[in-house]
Amino acid sequence: MKTVIADEQLTFLSDLREYLDGLDPELVAAARAENIEDPMQPRTHCQAFLRQLGEDGWLGISWPKEFGGQGRTDIEHWLFAEELYNRRLPNGLLTFNVVGPTIMLHGNPDQRREYISRIMDGEIIFAISYSEPDAGSDLASLRTRAVADGDGYLLSGQKIWSTGASIATHLWVAARTGPPEARHRGLSLFIVPADSPGITITPIITQGGERTTSIFFDDVRVPATQRVGAENDGWKTITAALNFERMFYHNEPRWELRQLAEWADGAGLLDGSTAESYELQTVMGEHAVDVEVCRLMALRGAAMLAAGQVPYAEASTNKIWWGELRQNICSTGLDLIGAEGTVVDTDGAPASGHLVHGLMSSPVWRFGGGTNEIQLDIIANRGWGMPR
Amino acid sequence: MKHPDYTDDETALADSAEGWLKFVDNGYLNKQEQTDNGYEEQRWSELTDLGWASIALPERVGGAAGTLAQVGVALRECGRAGYATPLLSTARAVTLLDLVQGRDTVFDGVLRGVVAGNALALVAPPDGQLGVRPDGDGYLLEGRASTVEWLAQADSAVFAVPVANTDEVLVAVLQTGGLDITPVPSIDNELQATLTPGARVGADVPAVVVPAAAAARALGRADLLRASSMVGGCEAVLDLTAKYALERHQFGQPIGAFQAVRQHLGRMSMALDAARLSTNEALSLEPESPARPAAMDAVALFVAGRSYVEVALTAAQLHGGIGTTVDHVLHHHYRRAKGMQLRSGRPANRLREIHRSLVVRGDGGLW
Ligand SMILES: Cc1cc2nc3c(=O)[nH]c(=O)nc-3n(C[C@H](O)[C@H](O)[C@H](O)COP(=O)(O)OP(=O)(O)OC[C@H]3O[C@@H](n4cnc5c(N)ncnc54)[C@H](O)[C@@H]3O)c2cc1C
Numbered sequence: 173m174k175t176v177i178a179d180e181q182l183t184f185l186s187d188l189r190e191y192l193d194g195l196d197p198e199l200v201a202a203a204r205a206e207n208i209e210d211p212m213q214p215r216t217h218c219q220a221f222l223r224q225l226g227e228d229g230w231l232g233i234s235w236p237k238e239f240g241g242q243g244r245t246d247i248e249h250w251l252f253a254e255e256l257y258n259r260r261l262p263n264g265l266l267t268f269n270v271v272g273p274t275i276m277l278h279g280n281p282d283q284r285r286e287y288i289s290r291i292m293d294g295e296i297i298f299a300i301s302y303s304e305p306d307a308g309s310d311l312a313s314l315r316t317r318a319v320a321d322g323d324g325y326l327l328s329g330q331k332i333w334s335t336g337a338s339i340a341t342h343l344w345v346a347a348r349t350g351p352p353e354a355r356h357r358g359l360s361l362f363i364v365p366a367d368s369p370g371i372t373i374t375p376i377i378t379q380g381g382e383r384t385t386s387i388f389f390d391d392v393r394v395p396a397t398q399r400v401g402a403e404n405d406g407w408k409t410i411t412a413a414l415n416f417e418r419m420f421y422h423n424e425p426r427w428e429l430r431q432l433a434e435w436a437d438g439a440g441l442l443d444g445s446t447a448e449s450y451e452l453q454t455v456m457g458e459h460a461v462d463v464e465v466c467r468l469m470a471l472r473g474a475a476m477l478a479a480g481q482v483p484y485a486e487a488s489t490n491k492i493w494w495g496e497l498r499q500n501i502c503s504t505g506l507d508l509i510g511a512e513g514t515v516v517d518t519d520g521a522p523a524s525g526h527l528v529h530g531l532m533s534s535p536v537w538r539f540g541g542g543t544n545e546i547q548l549d550i551i552a553n554r555g556w557g558m559p560r
Numbered sequence: 561m562k563h564p565d566y567t568d569d570e571t572a573l574a575d576s577a578e579g580w581l582k583f584v585d586n587g588y589l590n591k592q593e594q595t596d597n598g599y600e601e602q603r604w605s606e607l608t609d610l611g612w613a614s615i616a617l618p619e620r621v622g623g624a625a626g627t628l629a630q631v632g633v634a635l636r637e638c639g640r641a642g643y644a645t646p647l648l649s650t651a652r653a654v655t656l657l658d659l660v661q662g663r664d665t666v667f668d669g670v671l672r673g674v675v676a677g678n679a680l681a682l683v684a685p686p687d688g689q690l691g692v693r694p695d696g697d698g699y700l701l702e703g704r705a706s707t708v709e710w711l712a713q714a715d716s717a718v719f720a721v722p723v724a725n726t727d728e729v730l731v732a733v734l735q736t737g738g739l740d741i742t743p744v745p746s747i748d749n750e751l752q753a754t755l756t757p758g759a760r761v762g763a764d765v766p767a768v769v770v771p772a773a774a775a776a777r778a779l780g781r782a783d784l785l786r787a788s789s790m791v792g793g794c795e796a797v798l799d800l801t802a803k804y805a806l807e808r809h810q811f812g813q814p815i816g817a818f819q820a821v822r823q824h825l826g827r828m829s830m831a832l833d834a835a836r837l838s839t840n841e842a843l844s845l846e847p848e849s850p851a852r853p854a855a856m857d858a859v860a861l862f863v864a865g866r867s868y869v870e871v872a873l874t875a876a877q878l879h880g881g882i883g884t885t886v887d888h889v890l891h892h893h894y895r896r897a898k899g900m901q902l903r904s905g906r907p908a909n910r911l912r913e914i915h916r917s918l919v920v921r922g923d924g925g926l927w
Contacts, residue, residue, distance in 0.1 A: 548826030
């Protein structure tokens with residue numbers, strides 16, 4: 173059977189580790205704390221961390237050298253993302269893992285040149301604006317309109333759940349350029365500077381403390397050069413971006429399981445032979461199994477990308493596995509801890525409070541990037557030829 | 561591409577195995593299951609000529625010096641067909657013997673026997689039911705009566721059992737004639753018998769004593785062949801369920817157009833992927849590869865069992881009444897899934913072993 177990880181990729185990983193181990197410990201600690209608190213908003217420390225990586229040539233692993241990348245394969249990109257997740261450090265999230273790769277795929281040469289290099293310099297950060305109050309799973313019904321106006325468009329409507337928009341420099345916006353009845357065939361994708369006149373961004377706070385936003389567009393002018401792909405052909409771009417988003421979710425469950433293991437060790441249950449420790453070992457053993465499966469599902473996606481294929485059902489499978497596992501580790505991990513598991517946001521909290529924080533953050537893991545019900549349909553339809 | 565993870569050689573092997581297995585259908589499986597032997601001698605000698613059990617054995621004993629992955633490919637096709645013979649236990653046994661003897665040749669005679677057509681049973685009860693204690697110049701088999709696949713049909717039995725009060729395992733090959741064997745009915749079409757302890761392992765039988773960890777590692781490799789059979793079973797169940805979901809109409813539409821059915825199918829597909837990805841990684845990378853955790857063999861076996869049972873149970877739901885009858889091949893997979901999973905022992909014990917390796921010791925792997 174074919175193996176996908178070669179020696180040179182293992183060397184890449186050990187070089188990366190050596191590099192990360194040598195970074196300023198204060199910068200790393202601050203970025204980690206900020207990332208744990210709210211991974212969707214790279215703020216001061218996470219941005220400084222990413223800029224440092226950029227300066228040292230450690231961003232854009234799989235992007236061509238001409239764009240300042242390392243020109244390596246998607247396997248190395250996967251190793252990079254996994255390694256940073258494993259340390260709970262920011263890895264560039266939507267900007268580097270979703271929007272950037274989509275611009276590489278569907279952007280025109282000018283857009284590629286402009287945006288990829290600015291992403292690499294840490295100059296721009298994207299937030300994604302697809303969802304609307306009345307267009308969630310049924311994304312193709314979205315109503316934000318882009319009306320042709322001179323050499324560009326006027327954008328108006330409301331988006332919701334545009335996460336990271338409070339710190340983003342640019343928005344990745346899906347808007348209607350065709351008639352509503354054209355559904356997904358009447359959409360276009362635009363790159364819009366977040367400080368464009370006519371944009372109002374208001375915060376929404378989730379139960380886990382993560383921040384997301386509502387965005388109102390009031391006749392916002394967008395030059396036609398900011399459209400990615402042809403007019404009314406935005407669905408292709410949106411789908412590509414969603415597949416990237418569903419593909420690169422992985423090593424946090426391993427990190428959360430490690431938090432649980434640290435607690436269990438302290439409680440004397442990790443390696444004991446009482447009934448309680450047997451129960452814990454059985455539950456954690458199955459989580460550890462599923463963490464390895466999670467790794468393999470992400471690796472499969474990376475291998476497909478490296479071979480020039482597009483994962484669809486595979487991306488959806490990866491995303492469901494990741495999100496459910498992660499929620500499950502937090503919830504059943506707390507079961508093992510018991511009443512003390514209810515303590516939040518305190519240094520002395522079991523597993524440093526990471527599991528209870530994770531549980532509160534977890535709903536979105538099961539529906540963000542398209543709900544798991546929609547993903548299961550994609551698997552059945554695209555993977556097994558079921559009728560819609 | 562039918563088998564995207566396979567090399568060209570493996571694809572050719574899978575195609576030829578699939579071709580050879582064409583005679584197997586539900587009627588054939590039902591008929592064989594009712595016989596005392598459980599399989600046809602004529603087919604066994606064809607299997608011997610095909611040499612699947614000995615693909616990975618060294619040339620000096622008549623093997624093809626191939627890979628464990630290739631043996632896994634052949635057994636995956638048998639698992640897909642639901643075809644039961646002592647091939648799996650024989651292939652597991654020779655994998656174990658070859659690995660534990662290392663550069664020694666003590667088992668070469670047994671391995672040559674398999675190349676010539678002998679069938680082996682493998683006695684390695686997963687939850688410690690059996691052991692040996694030293695007895696003069698040999699050992700005495702002690703413990704609880706244990707169920708062993710194909711024990712009554714096999715020419716010899718390969719034992720891998722702990723030596724009392726040591727951290728070692730005795731691997732020895734005994735003629736089945738001298739053992740206390742009682743055939744018992746099986747959940748599935750893999751025939752089995754109960755072995756009652758008491759037999760003596762004399763000094764004259766081929767045997768080695770190895771550290772328990774080495775034996776466990778070799779058994780883990782051998783059991784990947786069971787995992788691979790189960791992956792074949794999962795694939796068959798998915799294929800026939802997807803086909804049925806398009807054929808079967810209710811309320812004027814194929815049942816696959818109902819979202820509840822599609823969601824079940826999506827879950828089955830994920831379970832299959834989990835089993836196939838973990839088994840393929842374990843088969844393709846040696847345990848000491850830095851790219852995989854040491855426990856990956858055990859992970860693959862666990863996931864393959866869990867997935868095969870999950871997909872079989874859901875497939876029965878999606879087939880409705882017809883899936884419960886002996887006229888539909890699903891009943892073989894349904895029963896084989898649980899049988900094959902249970903033959904790896906109690907899942908909770910397997911999970912605690914995996915926990916020890918992955919979580920407590922962090923043996924190997926990239927993270
Ligand atoms: C914290 C957070 C961050 C987010 N970040 C972003 C972001 O950055 N950018 C962005 O554009 N969006 C973002 N989202 C939005 C997210 O993608 C949507 O919430 C998601 O697509 C589901 O839409 P909805 O909330 O309207 O739920 P609905 O679509 O109303 O779904 C409600 C329930 O109905 C089910 N359902 C709906 N349709 C079907 C169907 N056809 N078949 C079966 N079941 C169905 C769903 O599965 C779900 O269980 C975010 C959301 C949150 C809460």
